[in-house]
Amino acid sequence: MTTGGHGTDGVERRGLMFVLSSPSGAGKTTLSRLLIDRMPGLRMSVSATTRAMRPGEVDGRDYLFVDKARFGAMVKGDELLEWATVFDNSYGTPRAPVEAALSAGQDVLFDIDWQGTQQLREKARADVVSVFILPPSAADLEKRLHSRAQDSDEVIRKRMSRASHEMSHWAEYDYIVINHAVDEAFAEVQSILKAERLKRERRTGLVGFVRGLQGQLQG
Ligand SMILES: Nc1ncnc2c1ncn2[C@@H]1O[C@H](COP(=O)(O)OP(=O)(O)OP(=O)(O)O)[C@@H](O)[C@H]1O
Numbered sequence: 001m002t003t004g005g006h007g008t009d010g011v012e013r014r015g016l017m018f019v020l021s022s023p024s025g026a027g028k029t030t031l032s033r034l035l036i037d038r039m040p041g042l043r044m045s046v047s048a049t050t051r052a053m054r055p056g057e058v059d060g061r062d063y064l065f066v067d068k069a070r071f072g073a074m075v076k077g078d079e080l081l082e083w084a085t086v087f088d089n090s091y092g093t094p095r096a097p098v099e100a101a102l103s104a105g106q107d108v109l110f111d112i113d114w115q116g117t118q119q120l121r122e123k124a125r126a127d128v129v130s131v132f133i134l135p136p137s138a139a140d141l142e143k144r145l146h147s148r149a150q151d152s153d154e155v156i157r158k159r160m161s162r163a164s165h166e167m168s169h170w171a172e173y174d175y176i177v178i179n180h181a182v183d184e185a186f187a188e189v190q191s192i193l194k195a196e197r198l199k200r201e202r203r204t205g206l207v208g209f210v211r212g213l214q215g216q217l218q219g
């Protein structure tokens, strides 16, 4: 699915799909925003959803807010790379922007649940790097959902009651980060991305680069 771009050192490599998942409220959105701000070459995948817009959210930036009929048409037209039902709403990743970003040599960041991660992995295992974010405690998770002040008590109760099930998928992920302090969790997630970008298998330009070096040494 992916084609090459250039790493910061000029060596060509395949783009990667960097996935963050967690129980609701553990901090994916917070960490995603920091990554997008501070990591050049990384583009956010903007999901489509049928859920209602929260205060402060912007259509096209945070989500593409669509009705059920439009979402159904996207599924039918194979416009989504993956999709799932989460908390009674539909969520899915529009395929075209992801493929365009990867083709332009960029990495793509996903804030999606375990069902979507499984689907991406089935499609492109070698290009998916997945990170599961855990909260330090259940009390912290609940505090964070309340402090976000964007969901009703009923919605928060529902999300807390789903947290244990969401968390049961932690072992399917490549990396686990416990989000105690945002700065520390961000540094850990950033280190994972930096190391994954340097992986030999995705650095398609290394053969030519090393041959060039050998040529210089022999010449
Ligand atoms: N390490 C942290 N310490 C304290 N508060 C945090 C921390 N990380 C995130 N938060 C706060 O917790 C709340 C939930 O975070 P966020 O929206 O990033 O979670 P999320 O995993 O994206 O949730 P959802 O799955 O519902 O979208 C926000 O108010 C955020 O500012």
Ligand SMILES: Nc1nc2c(ncn2[C@@H]2O[C@H](COP(=O)(O)O)[C@@H](O)[C@H]2O)c(=O)[nH]1
Pocket: 021, 022, 023, 024, 028, 047, 048, 051, 082, 083, 084, 086, 087, 091, 092, 093, 111, 112, 113, 114, 115, 116, 117
């Ligand atoms: N499988 C997918 N899951 C997605 C996608 N976009 C978001 N999500 C996940 O849904 C829940 C709830 O999100 P919220 O914004 O309503 O709090 C959360 O776990 C997201 O990661 C998607 O495109 N596909």
